[in-house]
Every structure is written in C-alpha cells, then in structure tokens.
Amino acid sequence: MTKSGKHEKTDGHVALYRKYRPQKFSDVRNQEHIVSVLEGAITKKAIPHALLFTGTRGTGKTTVARIFAHEIGASDVDIYEIDAASNRGIDDIRALRDAVHTLPYESDYKVYIIDEVHMLSKDAFNALLKTLEEPPAHVIFILATTEVDKILDTIISRCQVFQFRSPNRLELREAILDVAKGEKFKLEKDAADMIAIAADGSFRDALGITQKVIMASPDEKANGDEVASIIGAPKSALLVDIVTALQEGTVEQGLAAVAAASAANVDMKLFITLLLERIRAIILYRHSKNAELLTQFSEDEGKLIQEYAAAASSPINSHLLLRLLDAAEHTGRTHLAELPLELAIVDLTSHT
Known part of the structure; x- marks a missing residue:
C-alpha cells in the first residue's frame, strides 16, 4: 500500500486497496529489505530468472511483482499474471512452457507472475520445474505464495526467495x-x-x-x-468485565460478558484476540513498567491495567494467559464459537 500522498476522495465504486496500491518502489511500505535488493539487481543488471515471493495475504507480493516487472522494462503486454488456483493443471503449465519460447512483443523481457503457486498440482509443478531448469533468456518468473511449505524444494532452490513481512499493528x-x-x-x-x-x-x-x-x-x-x-468487535466495557472477572474470580460476571458479546454478534476470534492483548499488557507491565504498553488502550483501561498489574498475588499470570491462548486456538472449531472462552473462564475462575 502506498505511503501518504495526495489523493482525491474515492467514490463508492473504487476499492481503496486499488486506489492506494503502490505504483513504484518508493511507495511500498514495510518491505524495504526486499525493495533494496530488487533495486540493486536492476542497477547492476543482475536480474534473476526466477523469484519466489512468500508471505501472508495482503502484504504486497503481487504488487511488488508488478512494480519489478515494470522497472526492468516490461510493458503491460509482456506481463502475464496467472492465478494458479484456477490454472493448476499439467495442461495449463504445458501451454505456458510453449508460450515462454516466443519473444516479447515490445520489451526485453516477458514476465510471468504466478500467484498462489502452491496450488499447482504435482504434475504441474514437475512441468514448471523443467521450465525453470532451462529458462529462455528473455523470460522472468515471479512466483507468489502464502504457503511456501507446499512448494517443492527443487522449485525453491531455483529461485531467489524473498520473505515479505507482515506489518505490525502500529504500522x-x-x-x-x-x-x-x-x-x-x-x-x-x-x-x-x-x-x-x-x-x-x-x-x-x-x-x-x-x-x-x-x-x-x-x-x-x-x-x-x-x-x-x-x-463485529466488542465494546471495551465487555472486555473490562472479563478482565475484572478473571482478576476477581467472579465466574458469573465473565460468563455474562461472553453471553452479551454473543448476543451482539461479536466476532469471537476478534473478541479473544482483544482480551489476550489486555492480559498480555497486565503481565508485561507488572514486570517492566513500560508505559508504551498502555498507549494502545483508552485512559480508563490503561489505569485498570496498571491497577491489576500492581495487585498482590494476582491470578492474571502466565498460566492464565496460556489457558486463554489455548481457548483462542480452539475458537471457530465448533459451531458454538463462544464455548472455548466460556470453558476457559469457568476453569480459571474456579481456581482463584
């Protein structure tokens, strides 16, 4: 996504992620370690014939691939984007193998961007491998994936691999x-x-x-x-109720907060993520007194975190946090989305 700049207000028909998509390397956020290497390769005219971009969704893999393709001089007619999820068979890759031997229309390079490459079938991977082993000089492959562990080692070894960072919350x-x-x-x-x-x-x-x-x-x-x-996120009062219930051992208050969240159609995965952040802040502030931990919360919540962090013999400790992490892991595995958190609250408050 682009860094700050001048933009006209978007009408409702334009997706923001398209409007603010980076158009050049200087616009790219959070991937400076990758941009510097790619720019160096262009400057030194040492363009790799195959690159593998890996990282979680929405981190800019295909965007950077497009920018790189344009920066090495490929025009739009010589850039081919392939969705491996819908072109995953052996016949699709064989067609690609035939196509790569034709020269670019108007550029020095033909660039093939294969998104979600891990979706290719085994036979398709083997066919792609043969192309990567002896690629034409005018062809550049950029493979993008969210699941690098599903890609053959023989494919990976023939690519320059770039790991895209996920932005943290402040970024x-x-x-x-x-x-x-x-x-x-x-x-x-x-x-x-x-x-x-x-x-x-x-x-x-x-x-x-x-x-x-x-x-x-x-x-x-x-x-x-x-x-x-x-x-579908919870209001802060519900989170405060659960944190207080865990601190004071009041199971009724904790279960009532979960029930209220469920009745309000709160996303339970998001609910427990927000709860974990508050429990983490209490534990870390107790040991570090780092005021930066409080900046992400409201003034009232910050005071509550300080109070519970200072409490003697507080039940909010690493054991409690691990139990909630276990509940988070199981959230979504049952049609009763609130059940893992309810069980954790009952378990934790009955031992205080």
Whole structure:
C-alpha cells in the first residue's frame, strides 16, 4: 500500500486497496529489505530468472511483482499474471512452457507472475520445474505464495526467495490513518487500532475494513465503539468485565460478558484476540513498567491495567494467559464459537 500522498476522495465504486496500491518502489511500505535488493539487481543488471515471493495475504507480493516487472522494462503486454488456483493443471503449465519460447512483443523481457503457486498440482509443478531448469533468456518468473511449505524444494532452490513481512499493528494503524486522511474522513486513533487488529497483518484487509467503515458512517467520522459496531468487535466495557472477572474470580460476571458479546454478534476470534492483548499488557507491565504498553488502550483501561498489574498475588499470570491462548486456538472449531472462552473462564475462575 502506498505511503501518504495526495489523493482525491474515492467514490463508492473504487476499492481503496486499488486506489492506494503502490505504483513504484518508493511507495511500498514495510518491505524495504526486499525493495533494496530488487533495486540493486536492476542497477547492476543482475536480474534473476526466477523469484519466489512468500508471505501472508495482503502484504504486497503481487504488487511488488508488478512494480519489478515494470522497472526492468516490461510493458503491460509482456506481463502475464496467472492465478494458479484456477490454472493448476499439467495442461495449463504445458501451454505456458510453449508460450515462454516466443519473444516479447515490445520489451526485453516477458514476465510471468504466478500467484498462489502452491496450488499447482504435482504434475504441474514437475512441468514448471523443467521450465525453470532451462529458462529462455528473455523470460522472468515471479512466483507468489502464502504457503511456501507446499512448494517443492527443487522449485525453491531455483529461485531467489524473498520473505515479505507482515506489518505490525502500529504500522497498520499509520497506514489506515493516512488513507482516512486522504479520504477526508476523521478516524479516531482507537478506531484505527480496532481496524488494524481486525486486519490481522494484511494491508489489503485493513483498507477493505476502512472502506466499510467509511461507507457506514454518515458524518465522515468514526470512533472506536462505532467501528466495533460496524465490524463485529466488542465494546471495551465487555472486555473490562472479563478482565475484572478473571482478576476477581467472579465466574458469573465473565460468563455474562461472553453471553452479551454473543448476543451482539461479536466476532469471537476478534473478541479473544482483544482480551489476550489486555492480559498480555497486565503481565508485561507488572514486570517492566513500560508505559508504551498502555498507549494502545483508552485512559480508563490503561489505569485498570496498571491497577491489576500492581495487585498482590494476582491470578492474571502466565498460566492464565496460556489457558486463554489455548481457548483462542480452539475458537471457530465448533459451531458454538463462544464455548472455548466460556470453558476457559469457568476453569480459571474456579481456581482463584
């Protein structure tokens, strides 16, 4: 996604992730370690014939692939994007093997960007391997994947591998606030934090959620609770109730908060993620007194975290956090999405 710059406000028909997609290397966020190597390869005219981009969804793999293709001089007619999920068979790759031998239309290179390459069948992988072993000089392959462990070692060994970083929450928040500013939309910091958490390390998802918030807000602004309502996140009061229940050992209060969240159609995975962040902050603040841990929370929640961190013989400890992590792991594996958290609350409060 692009760094801050001048943009006209988007109408409802343009996806924000398309509008703010980087068009040149200097626009790319969070992948400086990759950009510097690619720029060096271009400067030194040492272009690898095969590159493998790996990383989680929405981190810019295909975007950087397009930029690289243009930077080495490939025109649009000589850039071919292939979705391996829908072109995964041996016949598709054989057709590609035949096509690579034709010369580019108007560029020095033909560039093939194969997205989600791990979706290729075994026979297709073997056919691709033969092409990578003896590629024509005018062909560059850029393979992109979210699951590098599913790719044959023999394929990987013939590529230069680039690991794309997932942005952390602060990096996502900065990007979200930049886009909101570009859209002339007032987004409070706690609202941007909420979107960043829900985006789970994906710039693309972050902008998709931001666009949803903008469309749902009639007065060109949104705070944390308004965003929570739009995206199915819990209001802070419910999280405070559960943290308090865990601190004081009041099972009824904890279960009531989970029931209220369920009744409000709160996303339980997001709910427990937000809960884990608060428990983590209490434990880390107890041992480090690092005020930076409090900056992501409201003033009232920050005071509560400090209070519980200072409490003598607090039940909020590493054992409790591990039990909640186990609940998070099991959330979504049953049609009763709230069940793992309910069981954890019962278990943890009955031992206080």
